[in-house]
Amino acid sequence: xxxxxxxxxxxxxxxxxxxxxxxxxxxxxxxxxxxxxxxxxxxxxxxxxxxxxxxxxxxxxxxxxxxxxxxxxxxxxxxxxxxxxxxxxxxxxxxxxxxxxxxxxxxxxxxxxxxxxxxxxxxxxxxxxxxxxxxxxxxxxxxxxxxxxxxxx
Ligand code: IDP
Numbered sequence: 001x002x003x004x005x006x007x008x009x010x011x012x013x014x015x016x017x018x019x020x021x022x023x024x025x026x027x028x029x030x031x032x033x034x035x036x037x038x039x040x041x042x043x044x045x046x047x048x049x050x051x052x053x054x055x056x057x058x059x060x061x062x063x064x065x066x067x068x069x070x071x072x073x074x075x076x077x078x079x080x081x082x083x084x085x086x087x088x089x090x091x092x093x094x095x096x097x098x099x100x101x102x103x104x105x106x107x108x109x110x111x112x113x114x115x116x117x118x119x120x121x122x123x124x125x126x127x128x129x130x131x132x133x134x135x136x137x138x139x140x141x142x143x144x145x146x147x148x149x150x151x152x153x
Contacts, residue, residue, distance in 0.1 A: 007117075007125050008076075008086060010023050012070035017115075024075075026089060032079035037074065041071050048064055093114060095114070098114075104116065
């Protein structure tokens with residue numbers, strides 16, 4: 001058993017195109033559990049932290065502008081090996097390599113505006129959840145309790 005939590009976000013282009021339901025449906029159908037979700041506009045400082053691994057890249061400024069340009073649907077999901085499996089479900093960053101059947105393969109045709117984000121490691125998931133929600137959501141010591149009970153401990 002490798003129960004994990006990850007941060008999944010429908011980006012502003014996905015929200016504008018009405019794809020929240022489609023993306024939530026795919027994760028539910030896969031058997032994953034939604035722990036938290038919120039429609040939010042990300043502050044510039046938090047967006048810069050979220051994408052800090054790209055801060056030296058030429059597209060960094062444009063990426064921060066894009067991700068703060070409108071509401072995102074930020075979520076925490078839990079499931080077996082969810083970090084690796086969700087990355088497969090999301091598909092490759094570039095439209096020319098995102099396979100049909102993946103979220104990006106089915107809906108995205110831009111390298112930047114590619115509908116959805118999913119954490120690429122346990123460390124990134126913890127950092128991203130803590131940045132936009134609260135660190136408590138990344139804890140596992142009480143993972144057998146329902147989420148409401150975990151919040152009380
Ligand atoms: P990922 O989202 O597939 O994990 P990363 O390489 O971590 O891809 O890049 C994060 C996000 O930055 C991408 O999803 C995309 O929105 C944007 N991005 C990545 N590479 C480029 C690029 O070359 N031009 C413009 N935007 C990019």
